[in-house]
Amino acid sequence: MSKLRVESFTISLDGFGAGPDQDLNHPLGVGGTALHGWAFSTRTFQKKLFDSDSGQSGIDDDFAARGFQNVGAWILGRNMFGPIRGPWPDESWRGWWGNNPVYHVPVFVLTHHARPPLVMEGGTTFYFVTEGTAVALERAREAAKGKDVRLGGGVNVIQQYLRQRLIDEMHIAIAPVLLGAGERLFDGVNLPELGYACTQHVATSQATHIVLSKQ
Amino acid sequence: MSKLRVESFTISLDGFGAGPDQDLNHPLGVGGTALHGWAFSTRTFQKKLFDSDSGQSGIDDDFAARGFQNVGAWILGRNMFGPIRGPWPDESWRGWWGNNPVYHVPVFVLTHHARPPLVMEGGTTFYFVTEGTAVALERAREAAKGKDVRLGGGVNVIQQYLRQRLIDEMHIAIAPVLLGAGERLFDGVNLPELGYACTQHVATSQATHIVLSKQ
Numbered sequence A, B: 001m002s003k004l005r006v007e008s009f010t011i012s013l014d015g016f017g018a019g020p021d022q023d024l025n026h027p028l029g030v031g032g033t034a035l036h037g038w039a040f041s042t043r044t045f046q047k048k049l050f051d052s053d054s055g056q057s058g059i060d061d062d063f064a065a066r067g068f069q070n071v072g073a074w075i076l077g078r079n080m081f082g083p084i085r086g087p088w089p090d091e092s093w094r095g096w097w098g099n100n101p102v103y104h105v106p107v108f109v110l111t112h113h114a115r116p117p118l119v120m121e122g123g124t125t126f127y128f129v130t131e132g133t134a135v136a137l138e139r140a141r142e143a144a145k146g147k148d149v150r151l152g153g154g155v156n157v158i159q160q161y162l163r164q165r166l167i168d169e170m171h172i173a174i175a176p177v178l179l180g181a182g183e184r185l186f187d188g189v190n191l192p193e194l195g196y197a198c199t200q201h202v203a204t205s206q207a208t209h210i211v212l213s214k215q
Helices: A043-050 A059-066 A133-144 A155-163 B043-050 B059-066 B133-144 B155-163
Strands: A004-011 A071-077 A106-110 A125-129 A148-153 A169-174 A196-203 A208-214 B004-011 B071-077 B106-110 B125-129 B148-153 B169-174 B196-203 B208-214
Touching (some): A004 A155, A043 A059, A071 A155, A148 A155, B004 B059, B059 B169, B059 B208, B071 B155, B106 B133
Parallel strands (some): A004 A169, A071 A106, A106 A125
Antiparallel strands (some): A196 A208
């Protein structure tokens, strides 16, 4: 059965999944880049994001790599796709990732504002879904053709899927960083009550990796 | 200079410092005992709490042990002293720890309800402070005679001292446990804004240990 998975989603010690005040210069919010030190150091991210062979292998990389295994489609909240809020002024914004994004599969972007699909190089097509989380998941599962669907975030979208118990597995990295403000991943989400438990727990010098699984 | 330190304070993956619904049978709130697995396994806690030689040494124990070094007095919130709320019905409640509590130094209990000091065996005296956090700290510092003051908790009391920037150092353990509800340690506390940074980060199979220091 195709799973809905969150992978390599990083939170700070004080529980925030992104810094405050996201904009064009701060795609991860102010201070958000420091969260992802563990990920940027890995072979997987260096290769995927920068086509570089410079990253490290090891536990951090193992977690980064598993996030790309058996993924047939992605779902992203609109704020992960870009900094623009409200109606699309035009179609010039094509994501943060250049002409050949890291996904290489269909990506379903949740938004309140319709927009035609955006075909990119390398197999990525962004589809804009205005009918909500359930429809996005349905379409993503269909597009994934039996593979899993990876939910990229952000915090609000993950919370919506968690409250519906639709997420099967979440790999969360806790980075040794304080953000102080932003969106707290587990605010208003009672994980044990929703049936989630911590099924894996491994730490490195750069992050504590946990896997939460639906029981 | 005598420091105010939080030591071995454990939070869950979802950020809670104790489970909900503390009572006589659940001194740490429902589910709260699971938080402290790392601590109960250490030589230090086995010795201090149960006078047993059965605990483990290693990183977890190093953190447990440092919490008792150079401590001349403690401050506790009233809920850490016992499950009774409101005025003291009588003086029969003498803490969770039997006749010879683990402290062996003066302990200042924050409460809204006056009560005479309680002299226990082994050097522990509980003083009940009704004049608030600043007076408790002043009295604890005086009693500590140049040694540090350890702040035991709970969450609300730690938050009050954090907001006043009175805590110098906090060792927090993050346990691989989900609580779902309770009191969240970092709710409404913007640590970077208050001048705190993560200065140490070490993990074991049982907990991620972090030290937050005032800069």
